[in-house]
Amino acid sequence: MALFTKLITRIKGGTESASSDWSELEAELLQADLGPALASECIEQAKKIKGATPEESLLQFLSSKLSSKSHEMSLSSSTSTILVVGVNGTGKTTSVAKLARFYKSSGRSVLMAAGDTFRAAAVDQLKTWGERIDVPVISGQENGDPASVAFDAAKNAQENNVEILIIDTAGRLHNKSDLMSELTKVKRVVEKTLPISEVLLVIDATTGQNGLAQAKMFSSTVDVTGVVLTKMDGSTKGGVALAIEAELGIPIKWVGTGESESDFSPFDPGAYLKSLLA
Amino acid sequence: MAAIIGPQISTLKYSAPIMFESLASRFSGAFSSLRAKGKISTGDIETVCSEIRTALLDSDVALQVVDKFIQDVKQKSLEALPGMQSGSNQANAIFEIVNKELVEILGGATRRIRMAKNPPTVIMLAGLQGAGKTTLAGKLAKFYADQGDTPLLVASDLQRPNAVTQLQVVGESINVPVFAPEPGNGVGDPVQVAKAGVEFAKAKLHSIVIVDTAGRLGVDQELMNQATNIRDGINPNEILFVVDSMIGQDAVPTAQAFLEGVGFDGVVLTKLDGDARGGAALSIASITKRPIMFASTGEKMHDFDIFYPERMASRILGLGDVATLAEQAKKAFDPNSSAKLEAKFASGEDFTLEDFLEQLQAMSKMGNMTKLLGMLPGAGAMKKQIDNFDEGEIVRSRSIVESMTPIERANPKVLNGSRRARIAIGCGRKVSDVNNLVDRFTAAQKMMKQVRSSGMPAMPNMPANLSMPNLPTVSKGSTVKKAPTKKKSKSGNPAKRALEEGLS
Numbered sequence: 001m002a003l004f005t006k007l008i009t010r011i012k013g014g015t016e017s018a019s020s021d022w023s024e025l026e027a028e029l030l031q032a033d034l035g036p037a038l039a040s041e042c043i044e045q046a047k048k049i050k051g052a053t054p055e056e057s058l059l060q061f062l063s064s065k066l067s068s069k070s071h072e073m074s075l076s077s078s079t080s081t082i083l084v085v086g087v088n089g090t091g092k093t094t095s096v097a098k099l100a101r102f103y104k105s106s107g108r109s110v111l112m113a114a115g116d117t118f119r120a121a122a123v124d125q126l127k128t129w130g131e132r133i134d135v136p137v138i139s140g141q142e143n144g145d146p147a148s149v150a151f152d153a154a155k156n157a158q159e160n161n162v163e164i165l166i167i168d169t170a171g172r173l174h175n176k177s178d179l180m181s182e183l184t185k186v187k188r189v190v191e192k193t194l195p196i197s198e199v200l201l202v203i204d205a206t207t208g209q210n211g212l213a214q215a216k217m218f219s220s221t222v223d224v225t226g227v228v229l230t231k232m233d234g235s236t237k238g239g240v241a242l243a244i245e246a247e248l249g250i251p252i253k254w255v256g257t258g259e260s261e262s263d264f265s266p267f268d269p270g271a272y273l274k275s276l277l278a
Numbered sequence: 279m280a281a282i283i284g285p286q287i288s289t290l291k292y293s294a295p296i297m298f299e300s301l302a303s304r305f306s307g308a309f310s311s312l313r314a315k316g317k318i319s320t321g322d323i324e325t326v327c328s329e330i331r332t333a334l335l336d337s338d339v340a341l342q343v344v345d346k347f348i349q350d351v352k353q354k355s356l357e358a359l360p361g362m363q364s365g366s367n368q369a370n371a372i373f374e375i376v377n378k379e380l381v382e383i384l385g386g387a388t389r390r391i392r393m394a395k396n397p398p399t400v401i402m403l404a405g406l407q408g409a410g411k412t413t414l415a416g417k418l419a420k421f422y423a424d425q426g427d428t429p430l431l432v433a434s435d436l437q438r439p440n441a442v443t444q445l446q447v448v449g450e451s452i453n454v455p456v457f458a459p460e461p462g463n464g465v466g467d468p469v470q471v472a473k474a475g476v477e478f479a480k481a482k483l484h485s486i487v488i489v490d491t492a493g494r495l496g497v498d499q500e501l502m503n504q505a506t507n508i509r510d511g512i513n514p515n516e517i518l519f520v521v522d523s524m525i526g527q528d529a530v531p532t533a534q535a536f537l538e539g540v541g542f543d544g545v546v547l548t549k550l551d552g553d554a555r556g557g558a559a560l561s562i563a564s565i566t567k568r569p570i571m572f573a574s575t576g577e578k579m580h581d582f583d584i585f586y587p588e589r590m591a592s593r594i595l596g597l598g599d600v601a602t603l604a605e606q607a608k609k610a611f612d613p614n615s616s617a618k619l620e621a622k623f624a625s626g627e628d629f630t631l632e633d634f635l636e637q638l639q640a641m642s643k644m645g646n647m648t649k650l651l652g653m654l655p656g657a658g659a660m661k662k663q664i665d666n667f668d669e670g671e672i673v674r675s676r677s678i679v680e681s682m683t684p685i686e687r688a689n690p691k692v693l694n695g696s697r698r699a700r701i702a703i704g705c706g707r708k709v710s711d712v713n714n715l716v717d718r719f720t721a722a723q724k725m726m727k728q729v730r731s732s733g734m735p736a737m738p739n740m741p742a743n744l745s746m747p748n749l750p751t752v753s754k755g756s757t758v759k760k761a762p763t764k765k766k767s768k769s770g771n772p773a774k775r776a777l778e779e780g781l782s
C-alpha cells in the first residue's frame with residue numbers, strides 16, 4: 001500500500017513518476033500472480049491516469065477486468081445442484097463442507113455427495129465433515145463409479161425435496177483427458193435427474209499462471225459457472241483469479257480463508273481488488 | 279466475456295492445452311530476424327531478454343529470480359558475443375547460456391537422502407495444505423522399501439479430517455506399516471505422535487521413518503511453531519519441503535517462511551504430471567539454495583522419481599521432458615529398428631511413411647500415452663491423434679503402406695487420385711482409408727515442423743543414445759552437435775532441421 005500511496009501522491013502532485021516507481025508497481029502486481037500480460041496492461045493504464053482520484057481510477061480499471069457475469073450463486077426454486085471440481089489438493093472437499101454449512105445455517109435442507117471415490121480416505125473425510133456440520137452424506141463404494149454416487153445423490157435429493165445438493169469430486173489434473181471425461185460423465189448422469197445450477201471450480205490462491213490453464217480446461221469440459229478461491233488466509237493475493245475473470249469471464253463466487261467450516265464467505269469484489277494493490 | 283488480457287493468450291480461448299507460447303519459440307522468433315541482420319547488437323540482446331523475462335513470468339518463476347536471471351544472461355551474453363562471427367552462432371551461444379544458467383540454478387547435480395549412521399533415518403515432511411505430503415509420504419516409503427529398506431510411516435497430521443485414515447490406506451496399499459496411535463481430526467498431539475513413532479521405529483528396527491505432518495501456511499506462526507516442536511522432538515536427518523509445482527509467486531515467501539520457521543534440507547516437487555511450467559522449482563531452488571531432490575508425478579504410488587535439473591530446465595524452456603520420454607521410448611522400441619532409425623536420421627534422410635508406421639508401432643508399445651504425451655515438445659498438436667489411437671489402426675495402416683510403391687512411400691506428395699485408388703484396391707480398403715492415412719501422416723509431418731520451427735536446441739548432459747527418432751537428437755556435454763554437412767533444407771529430422779535453421 002505504501003508504494004501505491006507513494007505513486008498516487010506523485011501523480012497527484014503532478015510530478016512525473018520515475019520509471020523505478022512503475023517497476024515497483026509492476027512488481028507488486030506480478031507478485032500478486034496477475035501474470036505478465038495483465039500486469040503490464042495495468043501499468044499502461046496507470047500511466048494514463050490523471051486527476052484527483054487515481055487510486056479509484058486504477059481500481060475502476062481493475063474492476064473493468066472482472067467478468068460481466070453475476071458473482072452471486074444462481075439457485076433454482078426446487079433442488080439446486082452444485083458440482084465442485086478442481087485439481088488435486090485445492091480445497092474441494094473442505095469447500096463442499098463450507099458451502100453445506102453456509103446453506104444449512106441459512107435454513108435450507110442440504111445433502112452432500114462423496115463423489116471422490118478415488119483418493120484414499122476421501123469418502124471418510126467428507127463423512128467426518130458431515131458429522132461435524134450435521135449434514136447427511138451420500139456415498140458409494142470406494143473405487144466405485146463416481147457417476148453412480150452422483151446419480152444416487154441426485155435421486156435422493158429429488159425424492160426428499162432437498163434444496164441444495166453439493167457434489168464433491170476427486171481432484172484431477174486438467175491435462176488428463178480420461179479423468180476429465182469422467183467428469184463429463186458425472187455431470188451428464190446428474191442432469192438426467194436434476195439440472196445443475198452451478199459448477200464451481202476450486203482454485204488455490206497460491207496457484208500461479210497455471211490457474212488459467214486449469215480454468216480453461218475445466219471450463220471447456222464441464223462449463224464452469226464460478227470459482228471458489230481458497231487459502232486466501234495465507235500470504236497470497238490470488239491474482240490469477242482476476243486473470244481468469246478477465247480472460248475467461250468466469251466469476252469468482254466464494255472465498256475460503258481457513259480450515260474451519262466458517263472460514264468462508266461470498267466473494268467481495270471491492271475487497272479483493274483493493275487487496276491486489278495493497 | 280470481459281476484455282482480453284494479452285495477445286499471447288487471446289487467441290487460445292478454451293482451446294489447446296498448450297496455453298503459453300513456449301520460451302523456445304519466443305526466443306527463436308526473436309532471433310530469426312536477428313540472423314538476417316548479421317551481428318547482434320546490445321539493443322537486440324535487450325529485446326530478447328525482455329521476451330525471456332515475460333516467458334519466465336508466464337512460467338511462474340518468481341520475479342526477483344527472473345530479474346537476477348536476466349541480468350546474468352545479459353552480462354554473459356555481452357561477454358560471449360564479441361568473440362563470435364555470425365548472428366546465428368551468437369543466437370546459439372545465448373540459448374546455451376540460458377539453458378546452462380537454468381540447470382545451474384536448479385541445482386546442477388542431485389543429492390540423495392543422507393542416511394543416518396545409526397538407523398533409523400528420520401525424514402520429516404513439511405509444506406502447505408494440499409501440497410501432496412500424505413501421498414508423497416507413501417511414495418517415499420515405497421521408493422525405499424523397493425530398495426530393501428524397512429520404512430515406517432508416522433501419522434502426525436492430526437489436523438485435516440481423515441488424514442490419518444488416508445495414510446493408513448496408503449500404507450496398506452504399499453505394504454508399509456503405519457504408526458497411528460491417534461485418530462486425528464483435531465484429536466491428539468502431533469509432537470508426541472512423532473516422537474513415539476521414532477521410538478517405535480527404533481524398537482522395531484525400521485531403517486527409515488517418514489513423518490507426515492499437517493499442512494500449514496507460512497504465515498501461521500502457531501502451526502509453524504508446532505512444526506519446529508516436532509522437529510526438535512525427533513531430530514530428523516532430513517526435512518523435506520513438499521511443494522505443489524503449480525504454485526505461483528508465493529513460492530518464494532512460502533519457502534522462506536518454512537526455511538526460517540522449521541528449516542529444510544531438500545525440496546520435493548509434486549503434481550509434475552500437470553502442465554505447470556515449473557517456475558516454482560526454479561524460484562525455490564534459487565532462493566533457498568536447497569536442492570530439489572524428488573519429483574512426484576501422479577496419483578499412483580510408483581509415480582515418483584529422483585529430480586533431474588536438466589529435464590526441468592528443458593520443461594521451463596518449453597522443450598518438453600524429452601529425456602524422460604526418451605527413456606520410456608527406449609524401453610518400448612525394438613532396439614534394432616530404433617538404431618536403424620537413428621542411423622537413418624543421422625544421415626539426413628527424410629521422414630517417410632515407413633518411419634511413420636514404425637513410430638506408430640513403437641508408440642502403441644509405450645503404453646500410458648496420456649502421461650507420455652505431456653513430455654512431448656508441442657504435445658498438444660498431436661494429442662488428438664494419440665487419443666484416437668487404436669491397435670487395429672496399425673494393421674490397417676501397414677496394409678495400406680505396403681500397397682504403395684517405394685516412390686510413393688518416400689514421397690507421399692505424388693499420391694494423386696488414381697494412385698490412391700490403386701492402393702485402395704491393392705490392400706482391400708476404401709480410398710477414404712488411404713486418404714485418411716495420408717492426412718494423418720501429413721499432420722504428423724506438420725507437427726514435426728512446428729517442433730522444428732520452435733528452434734529445438736541441443737540439450738546438454740543427456741546421453742545421445744537416448745534420443746528418439748521424432749525428437750531432437752541430444753548431444754553429449756553442452757557442445758552442439760554439428761549437422762551432417764550435406765546442406766539439404768527441410769530435413770525430416772527435427773534436431774537436424776533445428777540445426778539447419780540456426781538455433782543450435
Ligand SMILES: Nc1nc2c(ncn2[C@@H]2O[C@H](COP(=O)(O)OP(=O)(O)OP(=O)(O)O)[C@@H](O)[C@H]2O)c(=O)[nH]1
Nearest residue numbers: 088089090091092093094171231256257258407408
Ligand atoms: N489455510 C487454508 N487451508 C485450506 C483452505 N481450504 C482448504 N484448506 C486445506 O487444504 C487441504 C486440502 O483440502 P481438501 O479439501 O482436502 O482439498 P481437496 O481439493 O478436496 O483435495 P483432494 O480431494 O485430495 O484433491 C486441507 O488441509 C484443508 O484443510 C483455506 O481456505 N485455507
Ligand SMILES: [Mg+2]
Nearest residue numbers: 092093116122
Ligand atoms: Mg477432496
